[in-house]
Amino acid sequence: MATPEVGAGETRPPAQRPQGRMEGISQASARIPFKLKVAVVWIVIFLVLAFLFNAADFDTQFMRDRADFVLKGLTYTILIALASIVLAVVLALLGALGRLSRNPVAYGVSGFYASFFRGTPLIVQLFLITFALPVIVGNLGLPQSFEELLTLDPFVAGIVGLGLNYGAYMTEIFRAGIQSVSHGQTEAADALGMTYPQKMKRVVLPQAFRVIIPPTGNEFIAMMKDTALVGFLGVVVAQAEIFRRAQLVAAADFKPIEAYLLAAGMYWALTAVFTFFQSRLERRISKGYVRGGTTTAKEKKAQFMSASAAGGAGGGAGMAEIDTEEDVSGPELKGQGH
Secondary structure (H helix, E strand, O other): OOOOOOOOOOOOOOOOOOOOHHHHHHHHHHOOOHHHHHHHHHHHHHHHHHHHHHHHOOOHHHHHHHHHHHHOOHHHHHHHHHHHHHHHHHHHHHHHHHHHOOOHHHHHHHHHHHHHHHHOOHHHHHHHHHHHHHHHHHHOOOOHHHHHHHOOOHHHHHHHHHHHHHHHHHHHHHHHHHHOOOHHHHHHHHHOOOOHHHHHHHHHHHHHHHHHHHHHHHHHHHHHHHHHHHHHHOOOHHHOOHHHHHHHHHHHHOOHHHHHHHHHHHHHHHHHHHHHHHHHHHHHHOOOOOOOOOOOHHHHHHHHHHHHHHHHHOHHHHHHHHHHHHHHHHHHHHHHHO
8 A cells, every 4th residue: 555655854654552531530630649640539538428427417516515525535545555565565575585585484485475365356355454463363362452353444454455455566576676687697696795685685686676667657657546445444534535535435325327427537537547546556666667768749850850960061070080080090000010
């Protein structure tokens, strides 16, 4: 088939397949920043949720009136989570060292601890700590002082139960973090004559914490939501956390859906805040370890433009530096050759 002739001064466009509608949409979408697309998706989701919330005809006035009472439990939710995570970190560190130890007693105790508290439900552990410990002490015939000591307030029992449970899970996180440190580091510490505590304190643990902290942050966020289980232990109103207060409001006003939605929104907001701080902490810890750093796309573009400008305007200066290095090293090499 003969092709049409091209006149003088004209160029023939390359043969291209006609673009479809989807390809055009894809190319147009590529020009939109990814974060903007995600923001649009979130806005659409929130609009849909707002429509469904409005269609469900919830008592919003009741939710506004009771929000202050439920929100007062935020302080105790954070206190329980903070105290529990401190206890969990201590237990996890001891458990991880026991799991890595060659001492059969330490290895056996740490293994039993991790197995029991990971193998039984958290709510069962909370009830056992709150109600079973005093009965066990009384049946063993131990002094009354022991029974009084182990009769824990529900608030304290919740902290102990959460700390024991999450410490068992975090034991494996700490163990993996310690094992992630290169053997060459420990061998160098041994060569310097460090004792085992010195080696762990000065060499191993500082490097292991970089690996341990991100998953520990996830455990802390999960723990804040599990503080809702403490309300089942019968915590008094003065020490009630968010979910317990929502329960009281729901029982008093016979509006359980509104009360629990209010509590869910508060937990969600609390989780979002701590997730933000966790991401900032992870970004800070990863500096110096992630190849290429944490330079944003805008910063990379600015660096590229400045480098291009410097290359165009000061290319001679760059060449002058190379020539200077050659002039300095040249005589030395010649002198060595003679």
